[in-house]
Amino acid sequence: MSPIRKAVLAVAVIASIAIPLSASETARDIADYGLMRLRGQYTVQDRLTEYAADVESRLRGKLSGAGLSYPPAELAYVAFKDIRRLQVYGRNDSRESWRFVREYRVQGASGTLGPKIGDGDRQVPEGVYRVEALNPNSRFHLSLRLNYPNDFDRAAAELDGRSNLGGDIMIHGARASIGCLAMGNEAAEDLFVLAALAGPEHVRVVISPTDFRDPTSRVPNILSVRVRELYLSLRVELLQFPNAPPAGR
8 A cells, every 4th residue: 555545545534533532632642543444453562572672771770670570570660740751560470579670751631639439520530440451453652551431430329329330441642631530651661561561460559549558648628528538548549659769869
């Protein structure tokens, strides 16, 4: 197929997409998605073939320096909404302590501090989640789907009399976000490939409004008993993860 024909078909595919594209998506994001639709469906293995070597070259040294295998047996992705950072931790065995691997900047995250309450609130959820699926055909390059709402979210909603909690919460590439963590494409490749190699069932995701390990951290002024319970549980959860070293070290 000629380059001109490919370009024409890509434009046609993009124009046919039912979901409107966000203004914060770049022209490259849109082109990449159009070409992906044009090609057809990728498998997770396709994406590993495409990106695994680059990810290994970026991360093997950091993992080795932390005393971790490539990939680690277990992974934790720990995100802080106020500073827009996501930290990666690993361990070779569930009996070991978590070890810091590296930190990424969150490129896009809508909403404010505070948990997700319902569909359409544009909030990034807060809590401890699992990666329940990997999407190699994401509109946002690659994505990891979280199990929001989790058991705590459902129980809190039932006590509050809330329904329609929303869903489709992802960690993904690009920079556009409506309730998800947008990491940029290279970071998304790292997170996706690590999760695929370790197995999504071996990845835990912690999303916190702030770093409760820091005694000077400021908790959002939310008076709900259930939110205070959530934040106490996050404070305890975060204690198992060592602080990231200062930048540049």
